[in-house]
Amino acid sequence: MSVLWYLIPLSLLLGAGGLASFFWALRSGQYEDLSGAAERILLDDDDRPI
């Protein structure tokens, strides 16, 4: 069962990584305009991501 000793911390670390990236996405405004993002993918112009 020694495999648990590094697999469990690893899984928690990965989860925490996901949590941290969610916080980043939230702060940088990625969720401000979800329907707009869906339409913008069809525009050909140079549209800088926010």
Add this chain to the structure above:
Amino acid sequence: MSAAAATRALPAEEILLASRAVADDLRQTDLSVPGIHCGGCIRRIEKGLGELPGVTHARVNLSTKRVSVVWRAGGGPPPLCETLSALGYEYHLQSFQEPAKDQTLSQLIRALAVAGFAAMNIMGLSVAIWSGAAGDTRDLFHGLSALIALPTLAYSGRVFFASAWSALKHRQTNMDVPISIGVLLAFGMSLYDTVHHATHAYFDASISLLFFLLIGRTLDHMMRERARNAVKGLGKLAAFGATVVTDDGTQIYTPVEDIAPGMTILLPAGGRVPVDAVVRDGRSDIDVSLATGESAPENVSAGRRLRAGTLNLTGPLTITAIAAAKDSFLAEMVRLMEAAEGGRSTYRRLADRAASLYAPVVHSAAFLSFVGWMIASGDVHQAVTVAVAVLIITCPCALGLAVPMVQVVAARRLFERGIMVKDGSAMERLTEIDTILFDKTGTLTMGRPVLQNPAAHDPASLSLAAAIAAHSNHPYSQALASAAPRAAIAFESVTEQAGLGLEAKTGDTVWRLGRGDWALRAGANAGDAGTVLSRDGQLVAAFTFDDAPRADAQAAMAALRDQSFALEMISGDRPGPVRRLAQTLGIAEAHATMLPAEKTAHIAALAAAGHKVLMVGDGLNDAPALVAAHVSMAPANAADIGRQAADFVFLHPSLQAVPSVITVARTAKMRIRQNFALAVLYNLIALPLAIAGLVTPLIAALAMSGSSILVVANALRPSGSPAHIRQPRAHAVDGDHLPAGVRAMG
């Protein structure tokens, strides 16, 4: 006023006052553009505004239907309004008085994310235990779960603990009390069991309970705050400021709050009267429809009193302020609004009523099972475990999650149709109404006159009148100009005599279009001709005007009558136009010349007779009535104060908004009822199991997730009625893409 006023080009100073500094040399302006609804709109607006000189950045937000434009302060505000009008979009200027970010919402979302992360990991560990992990492995997993659960409780649980604590401090109980007790007891119990190497621990239940409840709490908050802010920030029709002339003759653009009585103000044609004032110099026509509901413009000259919020139409005026903004007509309306006995103040939300029943039932069930098990077995540990299981299994998911879920879905459906909802209880109240009161000017009508009976006029003189009228901003002139093709006549000169009319010259002939007593030579016409076209003082044609009903007002009234609502019209306008419109629309009861206080009195009388009233109105004079009614609606072009008093605001000019809001509200109410029924059914099955001591952590987790998924699925289920199908997105058929002017005529 009408959409035309909302699309009136705003002076650069107003844009400047409504903008905020984002960097040293950069300012940001936010505009609400209800017509945005596809990728094409995004590109057209961003391209159109982005190419203006001075604009560094223009970004459309499709979800909130707003545009934010960042521009260099050095060169003054770019012509944003003109550009949007030219692209064919209506807009409303947003002010920056509200804080930009919602702190509570981001706190809730963070708490939700942490709870979600913890619930997922603890669940993962629990699955291993449920699958048969025993001995040291189980104890290790329990210990790890406790390590994850503790900080999560401290971080995400705060939301509930704080609210429960403040309720307890005031010797009250709310839904958060049983939640907090259940979660904390479950955690404490499980910690004790972990230390004592027991087989069961409820860390997973306690944390996933937090997670589900936080979803509900976050949705509820989004529902209440976002729409309310959207309505609050929606463009102001009242002036942000006015040009004040100081004693030494310099002109300063001053914010409205800083205007003091006695100051001299220059009011251009097309500007709004900032505070109550007296005309010192000049002649003009004033549109008072927003203040009194009267549709015909008022002729003013020196000495005449003006009310704040009315619109100067034809000529520039010099006016003297006689009251500060806080003592003006607007403030009087605010006092009336405060005095109005709000029908909604006594209303308790469905969820609150259910919660007040729920908390005592759950507390006593848990307490009784504890006592029962103590008597039966005498085992404290066993009795506490059962009590905790009862608290957990009766988690108020249907109340905490399903009600806001239904309301968010309904609000989303309304938003797609251009209707904004302020809070969920408005939809609940709307399902109770039996009487609908409409204001006339600006609500049933567009608040803009149209030529009566154009076919009866000689086409030649009509097109001549149209050609002359095209030179003026007066609503009657604009009505004439759009009523007929303009005659191809090159006038030598056209001059506007403010408050009188227009004078055009061709050779020796003098044409006059305007008031009968000015356009006609004395004695040429005996009667009161109203608006006339004259040639060298001789009558050529006389025109009458009336306010045009909103597009499909008739269809909307018919739809409401079919649902057997009692319809009434209450207007501040004269009896003539009120009666005419009531006949056209088939409204049986119409009251004219109502003062604001009489409107609220009428609503109070109806309420006393046991009726629940929906008030639909737009003017300043309607604001107290909007507060007094059980539930209220206002069009987007209503006075700010009216919009803030209303529960629903509709952005599109169609009155179909009224029946469609009622349909959506009814569907929502039905869904909420169904969710309550599901929750009760679930508790009827689960509660006896919990009291019997048969609920293991596995069963608790399954039951809790199962019931939550069920109520959410019920909320999201599309409804069968065709009214709920999304609007077609095709361009050609959609009125949003017509230039504002074209739609205004239609």
